[in-house]
Amino acid sequence: MGLREEIREQPAVVARLIADGRDSIERVAATLQARGVDEIVIAARGTSDHAAVYAQYVLGARLAMPVALAAPSLVTLYGVEPKFGRSAVVGISQSGESPDVVAVVAAARRQGAPTIAITNSPDSPLARAADATIDLAAGEERAVAATKTYTAELTAIALLALALGPQDAGAEAFLATLPSAIAAALEVEPAAERIAAARAGIGGAIVLGRGFEYATAREWALKLKELVRLLADPYSSADFQHGPLALLEPGFPVFALAPSGPPADGQVELLGRLRTDFQVDLVVASDRDDALALGDGLRLPSGVPDWLMPIVSIVPAQLVAYHLARARGIDPDSPRHIRKVTRTR
Amino acid sequence: MGLREEIREQPAVVARLIADGRDSIERVAATLQARGVDEIVIAARGTSDHAAVYAQYVLGARLAMPVALAAPSLVTLYGVEPKFGRSAVVGISQSGESPDVVAVVAAARRQGAPTIAITNSPDSPLARAADATIDLAAGEERAVAATKTYTAELTAIALLALALGPQDAGAEAFLATLPSAIAAALEVEPAAERIAAARAGIGGAIVLGRGFEYATAREWALKLKELVRLLADPYSSADFQHGPLALLEPGFPVFALAPSGPPADGQVELLGRLRTDFQVDLVVASDRDDALALGDGLRLPSGVPDWLMPIVSIVPAQLVAYHLARARGIDPDSPRHIRKVTRTR
Numbered sequence: 001m002g003l004r005e006e007i008r009e010q011p012a013v014v015a016r017l018i019a020d021g022r023d024s025i026e027r028v029a030a031t032l033q034a035r036g037v038d039e040i041v042i043a044a045r046g047t048s049d050h051a052a053v054y055a056q057y058v059l060g061a062r063l064a065m066p067v068a069l070a071a072p073s074l075v076t077l078y079g080v081e082p083k084f085g086r087s088a089v090v091g092i093s094q095s096g097e098s099p100d101v102v103a104v105v106a107a108a109r110r111q112g113a114p115t116i117a118i119t120n121s122p123d124s125p126l127a128r129a130a131d132a133t134i135d136l137a138a139g140e141e142r143a144v145a146a147t148k149t150y151t152a153e154l155t156a157i158a159l160l161a162l163a164l165g166p167q168d169a170g171a172e173a174f175l176a177t178l179p180s181a182i183a184a185a186l187e188v189e190p191a192a193e194r195i196a197a198a199r200a201g202i203g204g205a206i207v208l209g210r211g212f213e214y215a216t217a218r219e220w221a222l223k224l225k226e227l228v229r230l231l232a233d234p235y236s237s238a239d240f241q242h243g244p245l246a247l248l249e250p251g252f253p254v255f256a257l258a259p260s261g262p263p264a265d266g267q268v269e270l271l272g273r274l275r276t277d278f279q280v281d282l283v284v285a286s287d288r289d290d291a292l293a294l295g296d297g298l299r300l301p302s303g304v305p306d307w308l309m310p311i312v313s314i315v316p317a318q319l320v321a322y323h324l325a326r327a328r329g330i331d332p333d334s335p336r337h338i339r340k341v342t343r344t345r
Numbered sequence: 346m347g348l349r350e351e352i353r354e355q356p357a358v359v360a361r362l363i364a365d366g367r368d369s370i371e372r373v374a375a376t377l378q379a380r381g382v383d384e385i386v387i388a389a390r391g392t393s394d395h396a397a398v399y400a401q402y403v404l405g406a407r408l409a410m411p412v413a414l415a416a417p418s419l420v421t422l423y424g425v426e427p428k429f430g431r432s433a434v435v436g437i438s439q440s441g442e443s444p445d446v447v448a449v450v451a452a453a454r455r456q457g458a459p460t461i462a463i464t465n466s467p468d469s470p471l472a473r474a475a476d477a478t479i480d481l482a483a484g485e486e487r488a489v490a491a492t493k494t495y496t497a498e499l500t501a502i503a504l505l506a507l508a509l510g511p512q513d514a515g516a517e518a519f520l521a522t523l524p525s526a527i528a529a530a531l532e533v534e535p536a537a538e539r540i541a542a543a544r545a546g547i548g549g550a551i552v553l554g555r556g557f558e559y560a561t562a563r564e565w566a567l568k569l570k571e572l573v574r575l576l577a578d579p580y581s582s583a584d585f586q587h588g589p590l591a592l593l594e595p596g597f598p599v600f601a602l603a604p605s606g607p608p609a610d611g612q613v614e615l616l617g618r619l620r621t622d623f624q625v626d627l628v629v630a631s632d633r634d635d636a637l638a639l640g641d642g643l644r645l646p647s648g649v650p651d652w653l654m655p656i657v658s659i660v661p662a663q664l665v666a667y668h669l670a671r672a673r674g675i676d677p678d679s680p681r682h683i684r685k686v687t688r689t690r
Contacts, residue, residue, distance in 0.1 A: 038428065039384060039411065039413075039432075040432050041411055045583060045584055045587050046584060046587025046588055047587070047588070049587075056416055057416055057418075057419065060416060060425065061419055061423050061425045064425050064426060064428050065414050065427060065428060066384065066386055066415075066427050066428075066429065066430075066432060066657055067413065068384075068411050068412065069413075069414070070411075071402055071405060071559075072404075072583070073555060073556045073581070073608065074402065074405050074406055074556075077555070077556055077607040077608050077611075078406050078556065078607055079607075080405065080409050081409060082405060082407045082408060082409055082410060083383065083410050083430075084411065084413075085380075085383050085384070085411075087384075087411060100583060134593055145588075147399045151350065203548055203549070204548070204549050204576040210417075210418060211418045211423065213377075214416075222588050222589070223593060224589060225592055226576075226588040226589070226591045227590045227591075229591055229594075230592075230593050231549040231576050231578055231592060232578075233570075233576055233577075233578050236418070238417070238418065238445060239390055239391060239394065240391060241388050241683075242391025242392070242394075242683075243391055243392070243490075243567050243570060243680075243683055244567070244569045244570045244571070245572040245682040245683050246570060246572075246574055246680045246681055246682050246683050247570055247574050247576060249574075249683060256632075262422040262423055262424075262652065263418065263422050279680070280435050287612070293409030324456055326417070329415050334484060335588075336591055337590040337591050337593060337623070338586075338587075338588055338591050339591050
């Protein structure tokens with residue numbers, strides 16, 4: 001099974017995780033609540049680190065709790081064990097084999113802090129290191145570039161946020177239609193292919209997202225690097241204005257996420273300015289007509305709660321990266337130089 | 346006074362902060378210790394966010410305490426106030442005028458958490474929002490690109506880490522010679538100019554650092570974006586191997602930091618592999634002969650404690666960015682599109 005098939009498998013993967021994984025995620029949440037956690041620390045690398053960024057915003061917003069992304073090298077290189085205190089520590093890794101992520105979780109468990117593994121490999125070292133494991137059950141991911149395990153990681157985090165946070169009847173009701181929203185996002189493939197074909201010769205890009213969609217910007221940029229060999233630099237739209245704005249010139253490619261939600265008006269204003277003042281080449285993923293009208297549009301389905309949208313909005317981004325690789329004559333099923341499992345310390 | 350003069354002013358700025366600022370930093374530290382803090386949250390943007398990354402590693406390593414980088418948009422856009430509990434909250438901003446950084450500090454203070462401003466503007470909104478202010482006293486920074494305020498921010502954080510952490514006689518003794526180590530780093534300017542002249546035509550770059558030097562990699566990449574309009578993507582050497590490795594091809598420019606310390610052997614091994622297997626074009630800043638021999642070298646002074654080296658190692662990086670701008674016919678004193686103070690929400 002190739003990358004495109006794994007991208008297309010995402011509605012089924014997410015539906016299965018919601019149907020079969022929810023009970024165990026709720027049990028994990030109940031254990032955390034019983035332990036009286038007041039902060040969350042997350043350790044992850046690569047694509048999973050973008051799931052960690054999503055967790056930082058979603059758990060931060062819904063639990064009103066500081067969420068820290070761990071610096072694993074403190075443990076593995078400097079030999080320091082942070083005192084985790086009343087923190088829960090979550091390790092995210094599809095393979096469960098990153099020694100640095102395992103080391104952070106193992107250190108936390110030795111200290112008696114509650115530890116959770118989110119992984120597609122429930123027999124992995126990460127799963128063995130943690131008190132509890134959330135099994136993504138996404139099936140084997142054969143392509144080197146992670147796609148379905150990323151959306152599964154986000155879904156697991158969203159279910160954890162729902163279980164730990166306040167009641168949210170709207171999100172609950174929406175969950176049943178999340179797989180069909182992902183399926184609707186897959187239908188932008190012709191637009192993604194056209195957008196890619198028109199940009200086969202680009203030499204670099206900026207990817208902009210904000211709030212919940214900052215994780216999507218990071219993951220989109222990584223897919224462009226892995227699959228397209230394109231230097232793509234992701235920015236929160238706020239940080240972007242502190243300096244990197246200097247990069248822009250007419251025709252410079254900017255890929256942006258601007259779905260409905262609190263950051264949307266600011267995004268539309270900024271993107272309008274980038275277009276008018278700097279004549280950049282804009283590709284915009286949004287469910288809003290005003291945002292889509294600013295450049296080449298990737299229409300996202302409407303009615304998705306903003307904090308669940310990253311599970312949907314990454315799909316057109318994956319498709320753009322896939323087709324941009326093909327438009328450049330690169331085989332997206334075998335990115336050069338990298339392996340599926342990366343064992344960094 | 347122009348950018349080059351401000352770069353050259355850094356030994357004096359750091360010497361002044363150590364001489365005049367230390368007492369007040371020790372008072373701030375004593376207050377934090379009296380309050381019984383067990384976690385630190387940092388809010389910052391742009392260059393100051395790289396000082397925050399430095400703080401994450403240095404305070405994390407020396408205090409063995411989780412250090413979280415805040416997501417300010419949770420407060421400003423989503424209206425969520427994290428429960429800061431027993432966290433101290435530090436806002437870093439040279440101008441003290443970033444509304445989003447001010448908002449995080451103000452929220453923490455309302456909750457009764459100890460709050461600290463690190464700023465070059467002791468009358469700014471950020472200073473007024475915090476319980477205590479560490480004044481960088483770096484003098485007015487006229488160039489749009491921050492240089493001397495960045496090294497002053499790192500110095501303030503290092504002094505705070507010394508005051509809060511365990512005794513460190515070696516670091517104490519070294520402090521008196523830190524300004525002369527920065528002065529020694531300024532002497533690589535001819536090499537930096539030569540390195541820049543040889544790379545005037547490059548179209549993008551990767552910047553690699555690890556551990557304490559990850560902050561330097563981030564700041565080096567930002568200077569290349571601001572001053573040189575070069576798409577430069579910073580990576581921790583661990584994350585780099587999870588995907589972005591696919592970017593590499595013969596001649597691809599890689600700027601790397603590899604000074605002595607726990608990550609150094611791994612850095613030298615990785616850089617050697619990048620050179621042998623991928624024939625990248627390497628520029629290496631290090632105090633180690635084996636690292637310098639891997640590419641065009643920027644020699645860092647020896648004898649600098651690894652956790653203080655980022656205050657020194659950024660200097661050759663600034664000089665490379667300055668001279669690369671000039672080699673490309675860009676005026677480094679007035680980067681396009683950006684202003685000195687950026688008021689993002």
